[in-house]
Amino acid sequence: MLLTGSLAGCRQTAAAPTPAGSPSMSIGIDIPRTDTAFWQVYARELRQEVSAEHLDVLPITESQGDDTKLAANVKALAEHRPRAIVLAPQNTTTTESVLDGLLAKHIDAISVDTVPENGQVYMVVRADNRAMGTKACEFLGKQLHGTGKVADLQGAQDSINGYDRSQAFGYCMRTEFPGIQVLPLATDWKAEMATTKLQSTLASDPDLAGLYLESGGAFLQPVLALLQHEAVLQPAGRPGHIAIVANDGTPAELDAIRTGQIDATVSQPADLYAKYALYYARAAATGAAFAPGPTDHGSTIIALPNGLEDQLPSPLVTKNNVADPALWGNHATGG
Structure with a gap:
């Protein structure tokens, strides 16, 4: 105002x-x-x-x-x-x-x-990061019908954004989808740490059903490459598909939604x-x-x-609205 x-x-x-x-x-x-x-x-x-x-x-x-x-x-x-x-x-x-x-x-x-x-x-300009974590949780919870295992590739917990997203995601899962087990993976926003921990998780929990990438910009490409290497990258709608929600809304994330490699992202504008x-x-x-x-x-x-x-505002993006021209990822290049 x-x-x-x-x-x-x-x-x-x-x-x-x-x-x-x-x-x-x-x-x-x-x-x-x-x-x-x-x-x-x-x-x-x-x-x-x-x-x-x-x-x-x-x-x-x-x-x-x-x-x-x-x-x-x-x-x-x-x-x-x-x-x-x-x-x-x-x-x-x-x-x-x-x-x-x-x-x-x-x-x-x-x-x-x-x-x-x-x-x-004077002013902080940012999106509501707790809302981001909640949106990711609600989408994944419904995709998995309230059961299964989900890995949360967390941002740095000494970062307010990583902390807010992780806390909101975990709280939402505990209260709204108690049948889902959340596996928190600390990454410090580092892609190499994220993929190393995810690879170990895939070995220990081969029934992993979902992923939340708290930074799509940092984690998307290496995570997809790892899933492909482990032969578990199945497109949405196919048996064995791991439901994935990212966070950022980069052009690459929107492309991955279009091809079915991931299911959704929360667009950080x-x-x-x-x-x-x-x-x-x-x-x-x-x-x-x-x-x-x-x-x-x-x-x-x-x-x-x-x-x-x-x-x-940070809208949830799925295959239903991925073509929305208002999304920054649809009028940016790269990433």
Whole structure:
């Protein structure tokens, strides 16, 4: 809910000179990583949005998943006194000094996909990750008619996203499908760890009936290759098919749904992450204020102990809606 300020038709162009020590109207951006299809698309969409909207943006930095590099990049961006900085801390427990430094300089922070545990944020832009885990559970539970074994390839549990997805998935299975046994496989978001543990699980539990890939962008291709190698990759509808739900909504995941290799994915909107990260950066530059409640773009803003979070929608994608042109995976390339 926008309380003050209007962004309609707003375009940021070259910033006017500002007094020494005062924030400008420019925006700083740090891209967290480009080693997965999801983040590659996010980075591309971000640059396209900057270009299309003619935004006044400082040279974009990349921190490559390194906390130290992120801190250095943000410090360097802050020296130019932008009004806001878009970032995505991969370790959410070490953000206090970075965010406190921005607050001291009256620079607003917009965090994408992750929720900093310490330090003030103007807005977090992310999907409801607990809802993602619940959607995956409900789909798999119904596909398996409430019985069987399911392996959960978990994201890192020191990551709020991995923790939320895992906790919600497990809780949903225990309460809604008690006849299904969940085998949690910790992966730390690493594909090699995921496939190693899955290979052991296939050997110890040959009756495995379902899989939840908490990161389709990281796990899809290696998992499919492993299942093929183990001769257990059967298309949907065939005897022996292992029901698979992924999480991200990359083009490769949508293609895998079309061919029946997997059954569904929960689409994490990489394009909307980019769009609304810049939306809130522009809002910060104009002094706009927000409050908890529904937005005019189909999401809900919630209150955090250290700021606000805009929870963008993350639809479940199956063969019934995989062709929907609104899905970011249908207008992105690669991944």
